[in-house]
Amino acid sequence: xxxxxxxxxxxxxxxxxxxxxxxxxxxxxxxxxxxxxxxxxxxxxxxxxxxxxxxxxxxxxxxxxxxxxxxxxxxxxxxxxxxxxxxxxxxxxxxxxxxxxxxxxxxxxxxxxxxxxxxxxxxxxxxxxxxxxxxxxxxxxxxxxxxxxxxxxxxxxxxxxxxxxxxxxxxxxxxxxxxxxxxxxxxxxxxxxxxxxxxxxxxxxxxxxxxxxxxxxxxxxxxxxxxxxxxxxxxxxxxxxxxxxxxxxxxxxxxxxxxxxxxxxxxxxxxx
Amino acid sequence: xxxxxxxxxxxxxxxxxxxxxxxxxxxxxxxxxxxxxxxxxxxxxxxxxxxxxxxxxxxxxxxxxxxxxxxxxxxxxxxxxxxxxxxxxxxxxxxxxxxxxxxxxxxxxxxxxxxxxxxxxxxxxxxxxxxxxxxxxxxxxxxxxxxxxxxxxxxxxxxxxxxxxxxxxxxxxxxxxxxxxxxxxxxxxxxxxxxxxxxxxxxxxxxxxxxxxxxxxxxxxxxxxxxxxxxxxxxxxxxxxxxxxxxxxxxxxxxxxxxxxxxxxxx
Numbered sequence: 001x002x003x004x005x006x007x008x009x010x011x012x013x014x015x016x017x018x019x020x021x022x023x024x025x026x027x028x029x030x031x032x033x034x035x036x037x038x039x040x041x042x043x044x045x046x047x048x049x050x051x052x053x054x055x056x057x058x059x060x061x062x063x064x065x066x067x068x069x070x071x072x073x074x075x076x077x078x079x080x081x082x083x084x085x086x087x088x089x090x091x092x093x094x095x096x097x098x099x100x101x102x103x104x105x106x107x108x109x110x111x112x113x114x115x116x117x118x119x120x121x122x123x124x125x126x127x128x129x130x131x132x133x134x135x136x137x138x139x140x141x142x143x144x145x146x147x148x149x150x151x152x153x154x155x156x157x158x159x160x161x162x163x164x165x166x167x168x169x170x171x172x173x174x175x176x177x178x179x180x181x182x183x184x185x186x187x188x189x190x191x192x193x194x195x196x197x198x199x200x201x202x203x204x205x206x207x208x209x210x211x212x213x214x215x216x217x218x219x220x221x222x223x224x225x226x227x228x229x230x231x232x233x234x235x236x237x238x239x240x241x242x243x244x245x246x247x248x249x250x251x252x253x254x255x256x257x258x259x260x261x262x263x264x265x266x267x268x269x270x271x272x
Numbered sequence: 273x274x275x276x277x278x279x280x281x282x283x284x285x286x287x288x289x290x291x292x293x294x295x296x297x298x299x300x301x302x303x304x305x306x307x308x309x310x311x312x313x314x315x316x317x318x319x320x321x322x323x324x325x326x327x328x329x330x331x332x333x334x335x336x337x338x339x340x341x342x343x344x345x346x347x348x349x350x351x352x353x354x355x356x357x358x359x360x361x362x363x364x365x366x367x368x369x370x371x372x373x374x375x376x377x378x379x380x381x382x383x384x385x386x387x388x389x390x391x392x393x394x395x396x397x398x399x400x401x402x403x404x405x406x407x408x409x410x411x412x413x414x415x416x417x418x419x420x421x422x423x424x425x426x427x428x429x430x431x432x433x434x435x436x437x438x439x440x441x442x443x444x445x446x447x448x449x450x451x452x453x454x455x456x457x458x459x460x461x462x463x464x465x466x467x468x469x470x471x472x473x474x475x476x477x478x479x480x481x482x483x484x485x486x487x488x489x490x491x492x493x494x495x496x497x498x499x500x501x502x503x504x505x506x507x508x509x510x511x512x513x514x515x516x517x518x519x520x521x522x523x524x525x526x527x528x529x530x531x532x533x534x535x536x537x538x539x
Contacts, residue, residue: 169399
């Protein structure tokens, strides 16, 4: 009989669910906004992923929850931190990864991993919106551009501006004053992306930067951010089309280990 | 001769006219626009018209605040620390500490018995502990900024806001709302959060005793005053002139220079 497992990553901004078959191949995925109710968002994504996989809910043997909302996922069998899940997921997609930078909606993490995808060290900023997706959202809102356009627009910059404010609130006024002075949107935006790059790399340095570097989280879909990181690091970074799902993939891989038996369990579970 | 103090803050620009014989002649405040130079001129014109004088009668212009370098007409620019200290001491002569809470920055200043600045500490890197924090909360709750204090004062059980960052606090406020927490309790929690940040600055300058005077735009907010007094455990000095303390200090310091210039000027 076919066996399936699931990983559910409920972040501050988006909820992701990935279903894997017994061979660890992706059978179904779903992604959508978290919104006000973590429970509803998790359930909606879970149902959609099951539907896409074309299976029945009872065929899912084990579910691991991760992300900021992991303790509120009603169908989760256990919870594992997003640090461990991102490490495991990134290792799966890019086995040579030794450093991960995860930029999410409300926090940024730097993780160093070993050759097995185990976490060696990590560092995170979840105290301040600077250097997170919220910083980009604020810039998009101030400039009146859709969030998905700001990365591509920033790539057109000829003379990137230096953004001096760290605080997301203050950067809005800084962007306004650049606009008043007639500065170009692309130059402002490149400055914004570079500013987040500076913050992220400072975090990465604290865990040590060794190749390959994999960029995960919702912000990794932004081509301008990939470019800013690569420019400042001076190396290429891995980005997968599945990068937003990496936490959920990692969670599902842990679920697979649990479903197969206790022998492969390597990560301590969290207690609620 | 009349001196003018212009305090170009991140949120509001305040202007004040001081006459050595008659004291404060007029005050005016305008919203700060990205064009700081134009905003300062607008404030100066407004205060001259309020005081019934022509701008030519102003003998000295001292600027302070975030936009103090952007006024070509100025005779001098002076830091906010010095101006708020001077203004607060004029309003409350026994002041030993000043807490200035503006739209984008907050500062604590300790002065000695002669009004000289002994120590100061400021936060201008981050919106936590400044007026912008309340603007964010106002936006998240969809309540006009000016109505926040009255609503907050109805709180019986303030809801702690654990995020220090104004942006993350906004999400926290939305979560509280979705969990059905009363709006007044969330709002008082936001005021207490600012109070905690600002009072940590006060502790860092050694503001344990003596009179503390509240200045800056948030001095007008009664919920802010209550939050500060509750956390500090003692009353604070505050008056309707508190938001103008910086411009008052600038005008007074300008007056001193004016006197010196007249006395020292060749005949």
